[in-house]
Amino acid sequence: MNQPGTMRAVALTELGGPQHLVETRLPIPAPADDEVLIRVHTVAVNHQDLFTMSGRAHKADLSFPHVMGIDPSGVVAGIGSRVATLEVGQRVVVKPPIACGACDSCERGQDDSCPYLHNVGVHRWGGHAEFVTVPERSVFAIAPGLGHANATALAHSFPVAEQMFSRVGLTADDVVLVAGSSGAIGYAAVQLAKLAGAFVIGAAGSPGRAALAVAAGADATIDYTAEPGFAGTVRGIVPEGVTVYLDPASNPRVWTETLKTLRNRARVVVCGSHAGPLVELNNNWLFRSRVAIYGSSGSTRRGMRRCLDLAAAGRIDPGIDSVRPLSSIREAYADLGSRRNVGKIVLRVAGEDA
Ligand SMILES: [Zn+2]
Numbered sequence: 001m002n003q004p005g006t007m008r009a010v011a012l013t014e015l016g017g018p019q020h021l022v023e024t025r026l027p028i029p030a031p032a033d034d035e036v037l038i039r040v041h042t043v044a045v046n047h048q049d050l051f052t053m054s055g056r057a058h059k060a061d062l063s064f065p066h067v068m069g070i071d072p073s074g075v076v077a078g079i080g081s082r083v084a085t086l087e088v089g090q091r092v093v094v095k096p097p098i099a100c101g102a103c104d105s106c107e108r109g110q111d112d113s114c115p116y117l118h119n120v121g122v123h124r125w126g127g128h129a130e131f132v133t134v135p136e137r138s139v140f141a142i143a144p145g146l147g148h149a150n151a152t153a154l155a156h157s158f159p160v161a162e163q164m165f166s167r168v169g170l171t172a173d174d175v176v177l178v179a180g181s182s183g184a185i186g187y188a189a190v191q192l193a194k195l196a197g198a199f200v201i202g203a204a205g206s207p208g209r210a211a212l213a214v215a216a217g218a219d220a221t222i223d224y225t226a227e228p229g230f231a232g233t234v235r236g237i238v239p240e241g242v243t244v245y246l247d248p249a250s251n252p253r254v255w256t257e258t259l260k261t262l263r264n265r266a267r268v269v270v271c272g273s274h275a276g277p278l279v280e281l282n283n284n285w286l287f288r289s290r291v292a293i294y295g296s297s298g299s300t301r302r303g304m305r306r307c308l309d310l311a312a313a314g315r316i317d318p319g320i321d322s323v324r325p326l327s328s329i330r331e332a333y334a335d336l337g338s339r340r341n342v343g344k345i346v347l348r349v350a351g352e353d354a
């Protein structure tokens with residue numbers, strides 16, 4: 001039964017896994033001076049949530065009930081007194097890591113490196129609910145042509161991939177190898193590299209997943225499960241070698257083999273370690289090859305805006321696996337955890353537009 005001032009929500013009641021997610025009613029949060037109250041239409045399930053449920057989300061001291069959901073999209077339902085750039089009724093999406101907006105990194109536009117980053121749905125309640133409050137600086141207006149489900153689907157992964165290419169200074173002359181090219185970040189990276197005019201090789205762990213890299217626009221693919229020693233094949237495709245190696249997972253075998261494909265002065269950029277994290281590096285090779293290795297984590301407001309604009313213009317496909325009702329959330333996490341999905345699983349909280 002609905003109670004005034006309350007909202008439908010899915011809450012985590014204790015750590016351990018999706019079995020501790022329950023549908024409940026919670027108070028509708030009130031926006032602080034610098035915050036926006038959003039009526040949520042869509043939100044995705046993400047690996048970040050699996051970390052949160054396991055208790056491995058760093059710096060997060062959870063109290064229960066806790067509401068997850070890092071990438072909600074919806075309509076502004078209320079604003080704090082100091083909110084200047086958004087108004088009630090606007091369609092918006094949330095950028096998951098919230099930067100402080102005031103430190104040296106933020107002032108330089110390097111808000112991916114803000115030391116005060118925190119996450120919607122991890123360090124504060126998120127979008128697995130009818131309403132969520134988020135600081136204005138992490139709420140982005142979306143164009144009329146961009147549906148909520150698509151905005152949600154791109155909000156986490158695309159700006160992360162965009163930031164990785166920003167780190168290495170991607171150009172149209174680059175030959176890019178994307179590891180894990182069918183994963184959320186890899187799928188985004190293939191599309192963004194093609195938009196930049198680069199030649200793109202997608203590396204994936206099965207023929208089906210390699211096909212997804214082709215669908216994203218990859219010029220060639222490598223199945224590193226079927227062909228563990230793929231460096232020769234890559235050299236056959238691009239005899240002069242790869243100039244940018246983007247790695248979202250740090251799989252040690254893919255790493256070692258890919259380093260053999262790099263041209264002198266190539267750039268390597270890493271944003272994740274779930275398949276590693278320890279990899280081999282021969283410093284003799286490193287200094288002789290003049291290769292540069294970059295770490296990258298999170299995204300910037302600039303990158304988020306760019307990806308939203310590209311999606312609104314129809315130039316990138318956010319890659320939705322399915323849109324499901326919020327009530328199916330446990331099954332959604334089961335599918336995500338066993339990697340049965342291809343693309344984002346988006347949950348519908350309200351509304352009907354894509
Ligand atoms: Zn900051």
